[in-house]
Amino acid sequence: MNRPDKFKLDDSATNPADTDRAQVQKTQITFDAPAEREKQPDRISIREVAREAGVSVATVSMVMNNNPRISRATHLRVRKMIERLGYQPNRMAQSLSGRYTQSLAVMLPPLRHAFADAYFGEILSGIADRAGKLGHKLLLEQAKPQFIREGKHLELFERRFVDGVLCLGFNEKHHFLQDFCAKEFPAVIVDNRLSHTPCDFVVCDYRLGAQQAMNCLLQLGHRNIGLIYAAPESCTAREVADVYLTRLQEADSPTDATRRHDGCFTDEGGAAAAEQILAAHPDTTALFCGNDKMALGALRYLTSAGKRVPQDVSVIGCDDIQHLAYVSPSLTTIHLPLYELGVLACDKLIERIRGKSEHIAETLPTHLVLRESTGIVPTRSAESP
Amino acid sequence: MNRPDKFKLDDSATNPADTDRAQVQKTQITFDAPAEREKQPDRISIREVAREAGVSVATVSMVMNNNPRISRATHLRVRKMIERLGYQPNRMAQSLSGRYTQSLAVMLPPLRHAFADAYFGEILSGIADRAGKLGHKLLLEQAKPQFIREGKHLELFERRFVDGVLCLGFNEKHHFLQDFCAKEFPAVIVDNRLSHTPCDFVVCDYRLGAQQAMNCLLQLGHRNIGLIYAAPESCTAREVADVYLTRLQEADSPTDATRRHDGCFTDEGGAAAAEQILAAHPDTTALFCGNDKMALGALRYLTSAGKRVPQDVSVIGCDDIQHLAYVSPSLTTIHLPLYELGVLACDKLIERIRGKSEHIAETLPTHLVLRESTGIVPTRSAESP
DNA sequence: TTAACATAGTTAAACAGTTTAACAAATCGT
């Protein structure tokens, strides 16, 4: 059948006027272009194979699935025919019949450049590799406000698009995450954790990462350390801030609130935050940044403000984005195992889908990558030019 | 049914030993954990709706699809029941029964950081927005060698995973593109064109872009212009090189082969290429780079080599990657309408899927974005310090 | 010898929709 705008109808169905117009169109088309069902003779189904091999469709199905109920002889005979006809099972039919769709959704936040982000990209690489290896397809979704408002994130399960979803770049503020939890749909939050909901998650050890960063700076003699954070509502950001404050207190160092600033995870935000912190506290000798992009921004601001890195101010980032190893000065940073996190998230999600019921809560360790943007604290004499 | 490693079997079926071991496992599991089919009472189907509304399933289906054969009264009554029961059609059943899956695949090249690339990200944004609006889901695939070797790109169609595929970042060298063409599977090559195969494509007007870049440089007085290109086998790269050479010849300017160099689309490649060109031709006053990443690399090399940009050497890029507006000096570049290209590719692909048969060959115009990395050619006196 | 048991395969009923031929009822023209 020729039904050219059927799915368009579905989309605009909320608007009655639209619907009516479309209905008229459809009627006309039905009259103008009479049904011309083109049989695709090339697409062969399990029935063809069964007929040609002289067995029942059930037997062919069992051969496809290596069911031991089928004798070696029959198995081979049917396999040969499958080969010859080039038969490949229709995945839609398999999914309809079976319990699983063998696909997962990846949800990204509604940022303008979510698909071009090195952080997401690295996690996604891990997910894609693993999912591919385990025979799962990947659906890409962006959690735009309208998408959530219309409940499309739940539709993903309710209409059986996917078996599970991986959520990247979300935090407590994103209430839709709880919907998955409430309906017991398999979902894993990647690189964050929700404090009041028992959602499944895999996360980098941000507490450890912050310790490593602070260790590094304190050992180099820094005491006046600024913090450029982002998404303060998220658990991981709170942990970083917590470690930052604790370590400063232990070192009898200043912890004024004006020494920390939100950098919104962006380059420009990082630059602006650095400016604010340096303006309020010219004695700052080191900046600890919540991600590499903000660190890059800070670096840019410092350079443009005539401060030398690391001679005047040290900068340490977090993420270990590939190409920041090559900027000048190259960035000291906390390496997050993002690829591995993606792999792990995928593994755990699939386990959960297959029926494992334990709560997923995995943490992966970070490590320090020492490069050029950090150095020993400037001596007091050199401090006032 | 509990069939935990069924799909694992599928994967490893090529290895007989593996298969045997798995068969044993499967048998054991079947015995150990007897079938425990949990009925999901919440999931309601079209049949429930029909029963509750006192009509046939056909009527409900027709209501869902706004078929005008159904009277206003029945339509409303059934809609109400659909609403009340929260019925949502199972997409797998729809796809099996209908002609379309309402999903598209996006194929990316097998680069390590394909998912984190600003160029792909921008196109992908356009695709995702458009596909979402038209009710299509997006499958993400990476064209790894093994993937192609196993024919998984054709499986995408043959097993009815998707209705069409969008190919990003490929060129003539990627022979699998022709497979789509040969089998008449709907596929659109995005931002490139194949010279000897009538594959569908949408592309930026690289010839125009190159004209704009060369105009800019020539008007600023530059005559000794280097070219950093990439993927010389691709049509678009050849067009750029062609325009570059033609314009230089018209201006009686040097066109030595050593004034152009492959930068592999990467930051580091761009830096290395710049170094090569400057070494061979210290008189070079401008570099035209095939993309922004290579331009950034060139910028970095020039700065590190003590050349000032744009006072000593001008640099012009191509792509107009967002955050390069903020580097210092900010990058003059050719803006490619990548988002719009994604939208267009999606539109055209869906038209093709719905039966339109004209060859797809669309070109979108580019424009110059003048920023700080280009300037007037240095005077001869200043040329030799 | 017969009941009990594997083995290897078949049948038919799911899965959840869409499509269409057929039919009944209402409207219309003569």
Place this chain on the structure above:
DNA sequence: ACGATTTGTTAAACTGTTTAACTATGTTAA
């Protein structure tokens, strides 16, 4: 008042695969 047309609805036949239940055939064990 009767046949023709229009309108609304339905039953049945698809889509392609899986699987529970069943059958036929040969082996053993009592």
